[in-house]
Amino acid sequence: MYSILYANEKDELLEHPAITMLGRTGGDWVEPVKDEMIPLPKGASLVTIPNHIPVGLDGYDKLTYFESDLSGSGRQAFAVAALLPQGFTRVLLPACVNACSGQSLPLFGYTAVGMKRGQVYVAAVQTDQHRKWHPAFYNTERLPVRIDHMLKRFPHNRIVRQLSRCALQYGCFTAQNIFYGRWEGGIPTTPTCNADCIGCISENHSGVDSPQERLGFSPEVDEIAELGAYHLANAREAIISFGQGCEGEPALSAVKLSESIRKMRYSTPQGTININTNAGYTAGIKQMVEAGLDAMRVTLFSFNEDNYNRYHRPRGYSLQDVRDSIAVALDNGVQVSLNLLTFPGFTDRESEIQLLLDFIHKYPLYMIQLRNLNIDPDYFQQHFGQEESGTGIISMLNIFAREAPEVKVGSYTHPVNGRG
Numbered sequence: 001m002y003s004i005l006y007a008n009e010k011d012e013l014l015e016h017p018a019i020t021m022l023g024r025t026g027g028d029w030v031e032p033v034k035d036e037m038i039p040l041p042k043g044a045s046l047v048t049i050p051n052h053i054p055v056g057l058d059g060y061d062k063l064t065y066f067e068s069d070l071s072g073s074g075r076q077a078f079a080v081a082a083l084l085p086q087g088f089t090r091v092l093l094p095a096c097v098n099a100c101s102g103q104s105l106p107l108f109g110y111t112a113v114g115m116k117r118g119q120v121y122v123a124a125v126q127t128d129q130h131r132k133w134h135p136a137f138y139n140t141e142r143l144p145v146r147i148d149h150m151l152k153r154f155p156h157n158r159i160v161r162q163l164s165r166c167a168l169q170y171g172c173f174t175a176q177n178i179f180y181g182r183w184e185g186g187i188p189t190t191p192t193c194n195a196d197c198i199g200c201i202s203e204n205h206s207g208v209d210s211p212q213e214r215l216g217f218s219p220e221v222d223e224i225a226e227l228g229a230y231h232l233a234n235a236r237e238a239i240i241s242f243g244q245g246c247e248g249e250p251a252l253s254a255v256k257l258s259e260s261i262r263k264m265r266y267s268t269p270q271g272t273i274n275i276n277t278n279a280g281y282t283a284g285i286k287q288m289v290e291a292g293l294d295a296m297r298v299t300l301f302s303f304n305e306d307n308y309n310r311y312h313r314p315r316g317y318s319l320q321d322v323r324d325s326i327a328v329a330l331d332n333g334v335q336v337s338l339n340l341l342t343f344p345g346f347t348d349r350e351s352e353i354q355l356l357l358d359f360i361h362k363y364p365l366y367m368i369q370l371r372n373l374n375i376d377p378d379y380f381q382q383h384f385g386q387e388e389s390g391t392g393i394i395s396m397l398n399i400f401a402r403e404a405p406e407v408k409v410g411s412y413t414h415p416v417n418g419r420g
Contacts, residue, residue: 002037002114002121004056007048007078019056021114023092023123024377026345027386029055032112032123035394036091040113040120043085043135049110051103052096054079081110082122086173087130087411089370091393092123092344093377104379107199109372125394127370128411132183132237138176143167146179154230157223162188162215166246174244178231184239184274184413185231189224189257191215193248195278196313197301198383199341199375215247221256225263232264232271237415239295240264243276251277254284258291265292272416276339279325280317286325289332294416296329297369298322299339303355310383311341326363335416337367343380348390357403367408368400 004021007013022029023036040046054077079096092112112123147164154160163186166175174186191214193200228240242250242257250257261273274295279285285296300322301311308319329336340347340356360368373380391399400409 002032002116004054005046005080005113005115005120006054007080009076009078011048013046013080015115016056017115018059020058021056021112022095023112024095024344025092025348025390025392027381028345028389029095030092031057032092032114036123036125036392037114037116037121038124038126040082040122041085041088041124041126041130043130043133044088044122045083046113046120047081047083047108047110049079049081049094049096050105051098051100052079052094052105053077053099055095055097080113082113082120082124083108084111084122084124084372085130085135086133087126087128088124089127089342089393089411090124090344090372098378105376107374107376109374110377111372125397127397127409130411133173133412137180138173139171143176143179146181150179154227157219157227158217159187159189159219159223159227162217162246166244170246172245174241177235178227181231181234182236182238184241185235186241186244187224187228187231188215188244188247189219189242190247190250190253191218192252194252194280194315194317195249196315198311198313198379199373213246218253218256221259221263224256224260225267228260228273229264229267232273233268235271238271239274239413239415240271241274241276241297241413243297249278249281250275251279251281251284251288254281254287258287261288261291261293272413274413276413277325278312278314279322280314282317282321282325282328286328289329289334293329293334295335295337295413296326297337297339297413298326299341299371301341301373302352303359304352307352307384323359323363326365330363335366336363337369337410337413338365339369339371341373342370342393343373343375344393345386345390346380346384348393348396349388350391351388353391353396353399357399360404360407365407367410367414369410369412371411 090111163175166172178185
């Protein structure tokens with residue numbers, strides 16, 4: 001049993017040992033089982049959920065909603081959640097209710113937390129090593145100096161200027177890696193998109209505010225190629241990725257990106273060239289594959305066409321086009337991963353799991369990358385309801401391991417073998 005954590009108006013974190021924490025899966029409040037809770041991982045942060053009242057179980061297993069600080073101060077009580085670092089997947093949402101009807105939460109991956117024997121626990125599971133994505137390696141004191149060095153090295157490159165903003169204003173790790181000269185570095189290129197995803201993080205949709213602004217220009221081939229080749233040739237375990245949080249769908253810029261890939265590969269054979277994409281524009285994917293693309297990560301919410309359309313809201317393409325793009329990439333030796341947007345109580349439904357298994361038995365993916373879907377749970381429920389309960393995220397992972405052991409499960413893109 002885990003006791004509930006909450007915050008008062010002074011943002012002080014408090015525990016009430018007589019009230020048991022609950023988590024949320026879909027529209028249901030549940031008491032977590034042992035294998036769903038782990039000690040709060042390093043790099044996670046505890047945050048107050050704005051305008052949300054915590055919910056727990058009292059000593060008689062009765063639901064308790066409390067609006068006042070239980071320490072007796074009379075201050076208002078707020079729900080508390082964890083924001084997880086890369087490499088950890090949420091298994092339960094926080095149990096709480098919105099005190100301000102009509103106000104949606106910011107697009108963060110709020111995760112249920114509790115307290116046991118003086119230690120904070122979180123409803124999560126580790127799904128990848130997070131050495132490269134540990135917050136301790138980012139936002140360092142030397143970052144501004146490194147950014148200044150790169151701006152002087154590439155004084156006319158607008159992508160570098162964009163990445164300096166992403167690194168400092170948004171704290172984007174893939175932007176910062178360009179300046180640190182290591183690992184996966186993002187190269188944004190495309191301001192437009194062919195989908196209107198309800199959880200888009202770079203453009204406002206349906207009254208949900210995005211946490212950042214989208215790229216406002218379309219860079220030239222030389223800008224893309226010079227920065228990409230520099231990172232591939234000089235960075236440790238180098239990956240460059242098109243398709244960042246500050247842009248739209250990179251395959252729409254396939255002509256420029258294909259030429260850029262060829263120029264980069266003329267300069268260096270090192271590193272991995274990756275695209276993060278919705279894969280809806282098959283002709284563009286084919287162009288980049290033929291130019292020398294090494295890896296492709298396809299963001300996908302569901303293999304149920306109705307659910308796919310309700311979330312992604314594609315313009316001018318269909319789920320079949322996504323399948324066709326994946327087939328083209330696989331046929332040409334590209335390392336293909338699925339960026340599975342994961343929401344407890346939905347992604348772990350038996351029907352959703354079976355559709356995914358049917359797909360990967362036909363198309364041999366390299367990896368399923370689990371990505372916590374950052375969206376207000378109540379807003380999500382308005383779109384997808386509770387037609388079917390989930391089996392649990394842990395159970396889903398066990399099914400993957402049993403039914404598709406050849407497919408890796410992880411959280412982020414890995415270098416392609418042979419690309420140093």
